[in-house]
Amino acid sequence: MGLFKRIGSFFGAKGGPQVIDTPEKLAQALGAGYETHSGQRVTTSSALQQLVVFNCVRVLSESIGMLPCRLLKQTGRFRLPATGHRLYPLLTMAPNSFMTSQEFWEMLVACLCLRGNFFAYKVMALGNVVELLPLNPDIVIPKLKDDWTVEYTVNFKTGQRVLTQDEIWHVRLFTLDGLNGLNPIAYARQALGLGQAMDTHAAKLFTNGAVTSGVLQTEQTLTDEAFARLKTEFQGEHMGVANAYKPMILEMGLDWKPISLNAQDTQFIESKKMSEAQICGLFRVPPHLVASMEKMTLNNIEHMGMSFVNYSLVPLMTRIEHRIQVGLLSEKDRLTHYAKFNAGALMRGDLKGRYESYGKGIQWGILSPNDCRELEDENPREGGDIYLTPMNMTTKPESSDADKTKA
Structure with missing residues (x-):
């Protein structure tokens, strides 16, 4: 598509003209x-x-x-x-x-x-x-x-x-x-x-x-005809990945010198x-x-x-x-x-890490057993919606009132 055709297709006969006000839009118009x-x-x-x-x-x-x-x-x-x-x-x-x-x-x-x-x-x-x-x-x-x-x-x-x-x-x-x-x-x-x-x-x-990967070397002087024939044969038979490791037939004292990386x-x-x-x-x-x-x-x-x-x-x-x-x-x-x-x-971590974190969440009352089961795509169980509170972390107001009564 030519330059003017590309610009014309960008402006669009059906969609109406578009404003080219940025380098990106110009590049898009030119297809470049x-x-x-x-x-x-x-x-x-x-x-x-x-x-x-x-x-x-x-x-x-x-x-x-x-x-x-x-x-x-x-x-x-x-x-x-x-x-x-x-x-x-x-x-x-x-x-x-x-x-x-x-x-x-x-x-x-x-x-x-x-x-x-x-x-x-x-x-x-x-x-x-x-x-x-x-x-x-x-x-x-x-x-x-x-x-x-x-x-x-x-x-x-x-x-x-x-x-x-x-x-x-x-x-x-x-x-x-x-x-x-x-x-x-x-x-x-x-x-x-x-x-x-x-x-x-x-x-x-x-x-x-x-x-x-290497060069061909010889002490003799190749004629133009021999050089052209060697070049054509070498490019057709030994260049490219498909021709890798093919044996070479060299003449006129040619020697292959490999080149390392x-x-x-x-x-x-x-x-x-x-x-x-x-x-x-x-x-x-x-x-x-x-x-x-x-x-x-x-x-x-x-x-x-x-x-x-x-x-x-x-x-x-x-x-x-x-x-x-x-x-x-x-x-x-x-x-x-x-x-x-x-x-x-x-x-989510591995199974062991997840279950250890679930145990801590249940222990400190952050999660209920059913919350953990939901995270593991398991159905809830009866009585699993209870949030526990450690005994040493509660204020126990009823116990304080009882102690005052005894005193």
Whole structure:
């Protein structure tokens, strides 16, 4: 597709003209992605083709997708599931007719990681949200108006529409203007471009493996015809991974001199590791979760897992929970209702550690036996709702009154 055709398709004859007011939108119009100093063009698709990026996005998306999200109602000091609210089944089971809640949360987190924003169209009925339809972030343009209200220009296939906050649910990442979430791929394009360049270089090394692993040497002078024939035969029979370890038939005093791994190749491997570590830092994913076990021990893996929950997942979950309360609940309901992801499943230790903590919780009256059984997905037992209090921790007012009477 030519330059003018790409620009013309971006403006769109059906959807109406779009304003190109940022370098990212210009790159999108040209189909070029984000230019980098390494010479690589970084796009969402090309970044996701890097294995470490794909693994980081998948770990974050699936980790939050597996957690239950419930709508709770606060009544005084008590919090109970708001099962009677129309929003409850959307968060816990299916937000629309073609997605489960797990798939929906996974898509939401993936959009945040790769685009910085997630948009969904709210289907309303009697003042309640009854369905959430995800939108491609590429077709939505947020705008803050002079009266401090937000409108969203959405380029549907049927044409362009301007929608309000009452019709669009917007979840954003870290933002500088309060409206648009920053795109991690755009702002980390230099590191991602370096990673793409290293992957391309490594692929060429394996494709031309014989050339980088040794040289052909002879004291004789080869004619142009002999040199061309040798080059053609050598490239066809001995270059590439598929031709590795094939025996060579050498003539005219040719000798094969193998070359071991040099300092530049060693530095390349170290640079590749550093690039992968930077990408893990971009998404705040511990390296061991993307199969990089270097410098990992049994002692620090557990702490790294807890750090992943506290500093990687909790910020995302809190961001989503607040947007649910503000964007999906009415002004009246948001005073008493709120959404909550249950991250307890990720914080659970082994069987021995869980049972020891349950024992302490029951001993000090924090938990009842049925509370512990519920955490283990077991049915309650009769008499298991009693909260114990240690005898040495109670004030025993009735005993004090009896002692005064005796005195």
